[in-house]
Amino acid sequence: MKSRNTVQRQLVHETVGRLADHPTAEEVYNCLHEDHPNISKGTVYRNLGYLSENGELRRIAVPGSADRFDHHTIPHYHIQCVCCGMFCDIDTPYLSQIDAKVEQATGFSCEKHDIVFQGVCPACKEKSE
């Protein structure tokens, strides 16, 4: 369990922070590839996985499309526009009590949950009229 401090790992971490707005693995790779043309896609995936496992990033599973990564690790929810794909944070309190309710109802243990709401963003609502 000795983890190494490689240049690539730092770059991946940094890039998710720099891109700020929940990039996909692909987006991280593309951005990184500009300045560091010989970084490999496998390495980007491996490091995104590693960093998420270790709580340095948060993996967001998006229904119907590629996972996204968030450098903001405090629990919060997201919403995505079903028309244009716009993806953003929601400024709403995290429902920490529902994990406990779920544990009671199921007998599972459950420490966290994620919600990606699907809706129509203001811009797309306007367009459709």
Next chain:
Amino acid sequence: MKSRNTVQRQLVHETVGRLADHPTAEEVYNCLHEDHPNISKGTVYRNLGYLSENGELRRIAVPGSADRFDHHTIPHYHIQCVCCGMFCDIDTPYLSQIDAKVEQATGFSCEKHDIVFQGVCPACKEKSE
């Protein structure tokens, strides 16, 4: 927008009902393929898609694995065991009020949401001790 009442479409619908426990497209195909060896996988996918769009089935996007389909269309949540993959319904009230809160917070319109909790099932908890 004229939709046709094909044998295959009915079979797909029926099979999701018969398999009851949230089958994946693959599972629906396998089951269906036994009695109807010349149904195609593309058709299964197309019909699962069609039926979900039209509210006759519910598509459940499962983080990290294939989508599942539920013939039980009343909103409810699901939980999956991160060890063994066991997937089941949760008997907990649906939080219908949070869509409204999200609409307020974001300006999006949002009529529904889905949650797949991730946890450790009782059997796996025991095994790990």
Next chain:
DNA sequence: ATTCATGCAAACAATTTGCACGATC
């Protein structure tokens, strides 16, 4: 020196699509 991580390409899983043929309206 050891061992863990990288780069590359190939493998993979889930799903979608193009197209000629067949079924339904």
Next chain:
DNA sequence: GATCGTGCAAATTGTTTGCATGAAT
């Protein structure tokens, strides 16, 4: 008989993996 759906195979997308080489400890 018009058109929508099917079967099949090939294409796509997102992601993982095997392996020889290279870097960090």
